[in-house]
Amino acid sequence: MKNTISINPANGETIGTYPRITVTEAKETLVKVKKAFDSWKKTSFEERATLMKNLADILDADNEKLAQLATAEMGKTIGQARKEIEKCALVTRYYADHADSLLKDETVKTEASKSYVTFQPMGTVLAVMPWNFPFYQVIRFAAPALMAGNVGVLKHASNVQGCAFAIEEAFIKAGFPKGIFTNFNINAENVKDIIEDQTIVAVTLTGSEPAGRSVAAIAGQNLKKTVLELGGSDAYIILDDADLEAATDLATFGRLQNNGQTCIAAKRFVVLESIYDAFLALYTTKMKAAKMGEPTDETTYYGPLARVNLRDDLHKQVEKSISQGARLVLGGTIPEGKGAYYPATILAEVTPGMEAFDNELFGPVASVIKAKDENHAIALANNSVFGLGSGVITSNTERGEKIALQLEAGNSFVNKLVVSDPRMPFGGIKNSGFGRELSGYGIREFVNIKTIWIE
Ligand code: NAP
Numbered sequence: 001m002k003n004t005i006s007i008n009p010a011n012g013e014t015i016g017t018y019p020r021i022t023v024t025e026a027k028e029t030l031v032k033v034k035k036a037f038d039s040w041k042k043t044s045f046e047e048r049a050t051l052m053k054n055l056a057d058i059l060d061a062d063n064e065k066l067a068q069l070a071t072a073e074m075g076k077t078i079g080q081a082r083k084e085i086e087k088c089a090l091v092t093r094y095y096a097d098h099a100d101s102l103l104k105d106e107t108v109k110t111e112a113s114k115s116y117v118t119f120q121p122m123g124t125v126l127a128v129m130p131w132n133f134p135f136y137q138v139i140r141f142a143a144p145a146l147m148a149g150n151v152g153v154l155k156h157a158s159n160v161q162g163c164a165f166a167i168e169e170a171f172i173k174a175g176f177p178k179g180i181f182t183n184f185n186i187n188a189e190n191v192k193d194i195i196e197d198q199t200i201v202a203v204t205l206t207g208s209e210p211a212g213r214s215v216a217a218i219a220g221q222n223l224k225k226t227v228l229e230l231g232g233s234d235a236y237i238i239l240d241d242a243d244l245e246a247a248t249d250l251a252t253f254g255r256l257q258n259n260g261q262t263c264i265a266a267k268r269f270v271v272l273e274s275i276y277d278a279f280l281a282l283y284t285t286k287m288k289a290a291k292m293g294e295p296t297d298e299t300t301y302y303g304p305l306a307r308v309n310l311r312d313d314l315h316k317q318v319e320k321s322i323s324q325g326a327r328l329v330l331g332g333t334i335p336e337g338k339g340a341y342y343p344a345t346i347l348a349e350v351t352p353g354m355e356a357f358d359n360e361l362f363g364p365v366a367s368v369i370k371a372k373d374e375n376h377a378i379a380l381a382n383n384s385v386f387g388l389g390s391g392v393i394t395s396n397t398e399r400g401e402k403i404a405l406q407l408e409a410g411n412s413f414v415n416k417l418v419v420s421d422p423r424m425p426f427g428g429i430k431n432s433g434f435g436r437e438l439s440g441y442g443i444r445e446f447v448n449i450k451t452i453w454i455e
Contacts, residue, residue, distance in 0.1 A: 036179025121149030241259030
């Protein structure tokens with residue numbers, strides 16, 4: 001059991017050390033957490049909503065402090081970090097306002113004198129979370145789960161424990177009783193022991209495919225409900241009638257936002273042959289112009305990757321893709337100096353079977369793919385083990401909608417980058433996971449959907 005160390009990926013400096021807890025300590029806490037649940041489940045939506053709104057106010061009031069922490073721990077630009085905290089407050093308020101109606105009893109007409117469906121809390125839910133949106137991913141799980149009357153235990157990524165403890169502190173400051181939301185700074189290997197604990201009723205994991213497979217296998221073995229939000233290799237089809245200025249703006253931000261480390265980032269650009277060269281030329285100009293730099297500098301477009309080892313792994317994927325025949329158009333070299341920086345990179349003529357086509361590239365590397373026609377573009381977009389987000393760029397929205405309906409993904413957007421919105425469900429198919437977060441679908445993942453029948 002080692003302490004976790006937070007390292008600023010912009011300069012390699014140590015910025016925090018956080019004590020790990022042992023499995024024994026975690027299990028002792030789980031007993032107390034279960035007791036907290038026994039009281040929490042009896043609270044009204046109104047009582048829960050009051051605390052949730054307090055939390056939203058705290059997130060707003062502490063926006064700058066929390067944003068600076070996220071930027072320091074994982075390198076996102078300060079402007080995007082502020083927006084992340086704003087979005088946390090939005091989701092928190094959304095569930096404070098709507099949990100009651102989303103979980104309202106549903107009367108069903110049957111032969112019974114009275115029959116209805118009711119939604120009851122399940123208990124302690126374990127959330128295993130990634131570093132890329134260190135606040136938002138956690139709130140996206142916690143706001144609905146807690147409003148439904150559950151309690152949450154967080155195993156956050158090891159490199160963002162400062163954010164993890166800041167979230168726990170915000171819950172306490174908002175007035176949530178102890179045990180309703182608890183951060184466990186444990187090793188990934190110990191997640192198994194936590195899932196096996198009899199107080200844990202369900203697990204949600206947002207992270208990579210390997211982590212998802214491992215956690216889902218353990219949860220399955222223990223018959224515990226699971227939601228998985230995993231990686232993606234989102235394809236955006238650029239049709240021949242697309243406005244190239246708008247398409248390349250979207251492709252630039254889509255690939256570089258959050259320093260290229262977003263599950264729903266635009267990763268593969270499937271471009272129709274007739275506009276391929278024009279798209280590539282304009283896209284290269286814009287990607288080249290995007291400023292890489294210190295993430296606290298307000299003029300920076302994208303900062304470093306979250307860790308040096310992640311940057312080095314990404315570079316290996318780029319080199320592999322080139323050795324498989326992809327054409328390097330921009331970037332592709334590790335810059336000298338401190339930090340986990342990697343430049344905006346474009347790989348062109350990417351085809352199925354190449355690393356950049358088949359796997360997720362979690363950084364500022366765009367794969368540009370040539371399609372003979374519309375049907376070929378749809379087939380290429382769907383030729384993926386992943387199915388998280390996808391998009392179509394066109395000046396004909398009817399044509400775009402028809403294609404969106406054929407894309408194998410949990411989210412398909414026309415003329416807009418996929419974003420999560422509390423009013424709409426969010427999640428993936430295929431190796432991008434299963435289950436949904438947000439909206440009424442998300443809050444019903446961790447409830448007992450219970451039938452009541454009065455003869
Ligand atoms: P990761 O390496 O899978 O880590 C995610 C979390 O899982 C961390 O808390 C990690 O702990 C833990 N973990 C890793 N291996 C584990 C195992 N075998 N058993 C139990 N826990 C384990 O992913 P990441 O690098 O943090 O995040 C990037 C990935 O997340 C990308 O693939 C991205 O697409 C995906 N993602 C998906 C969504 C979505 O909504 N679908 C959203 C954001 C990110 P340690 O840090 O201690 O290793």
